Amino acid sequence: MEYSDEDRDRRVTQLRKGILELAVMGVLYREKHYGYSLVRALTETGSISLKEGTIYPILARLDRDGLVRSEWVESDQGPPRKYYALTSSGRQLFDELSKELDLLISLVQRKWKGREQNAYAGKKLAVRKG
Amino acid sequence: MNGYPEAVAKISNDYLERVKLQLRLVPAREQDEFLREIQSHIHEAYHQACLQTTGDDDVARMLAVLRNLGEPAEVVSDRLPRAMVRSGTKRSLPLYILAGITIALFGIPLGFGGVGVLVGLLAALAGLLVAYYAVAGSFLLVGASFMALGLIRVVLPELWDKLVMLGFIQFNGPVEIVNHLSPTGQAFLMIVVASVFVASGVGLLRLGKYLLRGLRFLMSLIFDWARRFAQTVRRKMRRDKGEGLPATPRIVRTQGT
Numbered sequence: 001m002e003y004s005d006e007d008r009d010r011r012v013t014q015l016r017k018g019i020l021e022l023a024v025m026g027v028l029y030r031e032k033h034y035g036y037s038l039v040r041a042l043t044e045t046g047s048i049s050l051k052e053g054t055i056y057p058i059l060a061r062l063d064r065d066g067l068v069r070s071e072w073v074e075s076d077q078g079p080p081r082k083y084y085a086l087t088s089s090g091r092q093l094f095d096e097l098s099k100e101l102d103l104l105i106s107l108v109q110r111k112w113k114g115r116e117q118n119a120y121a122g123k124k125l126a127v128r129k130g
Numbered sequence: 131m132n133g134y135p136e137a138v139a140k141i142s143n144d145y146l147e148r149v150k151l152q153l154r155l156v157p158a159r160e161q162d163e164f165l166r167e168i169q170s171h172i173h174e175a176y177h178q179a180c181l182q183t184t185g186d187d188d189v190a191r192m193l194a195v196l197r198n199l200g201e202p203a204e205v206v207s208d209r210l211p212r213a214m215v216r217s218g219t220k221r222s223l224p225l226y227i228l229a230g231i232t233i234a235l236f237g238i239p240l241g242f243g244g245v246g247v248l249v250g251l252l253a254a255l256a257g258l259l260v261a262y263y264a265v266a267g268s269f270l271l272v273g274a275s276f277m278a279l280g281l282i283r284v285v286l287p288e289l290w291d292k293l294v295m296l297g298f299i300q301f302n303g304p305v306e307i308v309n310h311l312s313p314t315g316q317a318f319l320m321i322v323v324a325s326v327f328v329a330s331g332v333g334l335l336r337l338g339k340y341l342l343r344g345l346r347f348l349m350s351l352i353f354d355w356a357r358r359f360a361q362t363v364r365r366k367m368r369r370d371k372g373e374g375l376p377a378t379p380r381i382v383r384t385q386g387t
Contacts, residue, residue, distance in 0.1 A: 035171045036170070051199070052171070052198045056167075057208035078173045
């Protein structure tokens with residue numbers, strides 16, 4: 001059975017939703033950011049397009065769970081900015097979650113490599129036959 | 131002052147008003163803080179857009195900024211009271227019953243009057259629900275009975291006659307007109323009436339899904355309000371007794387430094 005584009009998009013969105021929270025934590029792990037600069041940091045590589053407003057629910061969740069702390073800082077370029085930084089428990093959780101993610105990625109890539117090798121083996125066999 | 135041209139400022143303010151509307155159930159302090167944060171985001175994004183793009187279409191620039199930010203409902207989704215966020219998801223009834231019992235038993239800060247009002251409201255909602263489904267059920271039952279009678283009239287006329295003879299089926303009042311119809315006509319009429327009742331019953335059941343969803347939402351809101359009210363009263367009581375200071379705010383304001 002073929003999957004539809006809509007089905008694929010839904011799954012991609014689901015996958016991203018889970019990872020995005022970790023990505024936000026990863027960016028805040030390195031340095032503190034305010035909302036807009038956080039979006040810039042997440043999208044600067046161009047590998048991901050993001051509705052900017054989606055980071056606010058994530059920040060609200062992290063704040064509620066005590067994983068980030070925030071502070072208002074005056075800006076000479078306009079209104080004050082609300083900076084976020086990971087708390088120590090946030091940093092600890094990020095370390096654990098990124099290890100978990102590494103494991104998952106290696107699992108997915110191992111499967112991929114396995115498939116590639118199989119395909120390669122098949123080709124070699126076909127050449128021998130010829 | 132945000133330094134926007136007038137039309138741009140109006141668009142930005144409209145957006146912030148929409149965000150504020152979404153946050154109407156959030157405490158005022160939290161609401162104000164989040165609005166300032168979004169205002170700051172819009173300001174940064176707009177000025178960045180001014181630096182990156184040429185031309186003087188400020189309105190288009192601001193609209194692009196707000197489009198990138200997303201719909202207010204998405205932006206505020208995790209700040210709404212839990213009742214509003216979870217209104218579309220399934221929750222179990224036993225949890226509500228447990229919550230009701232807990233409030234009734236331990237809801238002293240809420241006051242027994244409050245508990246009474248809450249229980250009354252819940253009972254009224256439950257009564258409405260039961261009455262609604264009873265009507266839907268009776269429609270289906272009447273429809274099924276008429277359908278069965280119509281089929282008996284056509285397929286088993288001798289059983290029909292026996293039922294009439296035994297007095298199980300009686301035609302009284304205006305329904306006596308049916309006696310003048312042929313057996314097939316009577317059966318057709320009964321099947322038509324049955325279909326109308328069944329369709330109404332099924333329709334009511336389908337509509338009931340929305341009624342249930344609405345009631346769930348209403349109940350969640352009631353519980354949410356009750357919880358917030360209880361929290362406020364408890365906090366006030368604690369403050370009055372001087373049993374401790376309110377929790378230290380997590381946000382450190384460095385304005386005016």
